[in-house]
Amino acid sequence: MTMRWRLALVLVGFTALVLLVQNIPLASYLRTVERDRIITGLQRDAFTLAGYAVEPLDTPTPKPNADLSARVAAYAQATGARVVVVDDTYVAIASSEGRTGENYGNRPEIEAAVKGEAVSGERPSESLGEPLLYVAVPVRSGSSLLGAVRLMYPSSEVNASVDERVRGLGVAAFITLVAAALIAVLVASTVTRRLRRLRDTAEEIAEGDLTARAELGGGGEIQELAESFNTMADRVQAVVESQRGFAGDASHQLRTPLTALRLRMDRAAELMDDDDPAVDQVDAARDEIDRLQRLVDGLLVLARADNREQEVVPIDISAVAADRVESWQPLAAERDITLELDSPGMAVAIAVPGAVEQIVDNFVDNALEVAPSGSRIVVSVRTDPTGVLLAVDDMGPGMSPDDRARAFDRFWRGQQDGEGSGLGLAIVASLADAGGGTAWFDASPLGGARACAKFRRTPVVTHVR
Secondary structure (H helix, E strand, O other), X not given: OOHHHHHHHHHHHHHHHHHHHHHHHHHHHHHHHHHHHHHHHXXXXXXXXXXXXXXXXXXXXXXXXXXXXXXXXXXHHHHOOEEXXXXXXXXXXXXXXXXXXXXXXXXXXXXXXXXXXXXXXXXXXXXXXXEEEEEEEEEEEOOEXXXXXXXXXXXXXXXXXXXXXXXXXXXXXXXXXXHHHHHHHHHHHHHHHHHHXXXXXXXXXXXXXXXXXXXOOOOHHHHHHHHHHHHHHXXXXXHHHHHHHHHHHHHHHHXXXXXXXXXXXXXXXXXXXOOOOOHHHHHHHHHXXXXXXXXXXXXXXXXXXXXXXXXXXXXXXXXXXHHHHHHHHHHHHHOOOEEEEEOOOOOEEEEOOOHHHHHHHHHHHHHHHHOOOOOEEEEEEEEEOOEEEEEEEOOOOOOOHHHHHHOOOOOOOOOOOOOOOOOHHHHHHHHHHHOOOEEEEEEOOOOOEEEEEEXXXXXXXXXXX
């Protein structure tokens, strides 16, 4: 999950938590208020019906009244309530269920209302199989109690009305959450867009473009981070360029005195007699000078290879491999080693000009150093959708996993008594990397070591900011 979505989820989660903490008690309060509102409305309606019941009940012998019955029936039909009007003896004179003349003295709420108390509450109903909400109010004429009016609703209908109001609160919360999510995505995208640009700039520097810099603007902590990043990039560029310049300049300056020293040693050797005991020492010194010369040359090549701003071009790896195998054939034949080429007709990849030749030469040279007489060295080229693989297999003693992991380190030599400078494979790795490729060692099916280099089919694509 990307940082943008994590940040958006945090903002949405925080909003949801606030809505949850706010709406749970609010929903409970809204239920209470809505229920009280409904009960208050029922009490108002009950007192209104009680006003219409005064005249029919204010007689020595109350009887059903057509006008009162019509009003009760109309109210019941409009609201769905059950209505009953009783006299002071608890006998019904009007009922929405047609139960006039029935005695309701066994109903506690009607008994309380006839005695002058307005009551409301909830009680179970055996006929409906669910609780009923009731309101009972007395019918008065002055100080006289004439009877009572009772309204009853199924609790499910009341709860449905309450739930409808609560659902409205839920819909509002959902709309708020959706709006918060949109705002969170917008804010997170704005923040992470600048961070992604900073990341892309860091990747461009990692790929060798030391001139890449982060965009400034927008203010805030991210701009401060971009400014600090650019300061760091300036220092890194200065250090890297200084190191490259030093390595190249130092190596170049060392070549002249080394050449002069070698000439002096050659001249000294010419002036000595063959039986002079110092001849061996002079020869050893010349060998060391030659080794130091190779080391300096390697440093020069490595300094150039480390410059990743080099041009890359399409190169036929098969053609280069065939040319280099042909060049190495005479030396391989002298050592009684068969040097073979196994490659397709054409295998084009991207590389620094001259890099493939140096890579093949280093791999073959190393293989010839370890391959026993009478063995084979196979230079193979293979293509796949991702690039071109160059491999050199030998029948030598092979390499341990630790040696394979360290083989491309600078100044590391598997044979410490060998004549190499320890820079050849480091140069191979730098040249391969400069073209967007890689180099590594593996175990060979021939029993020895396999030196591999993978070249890309297309140039390295840098991020566009």
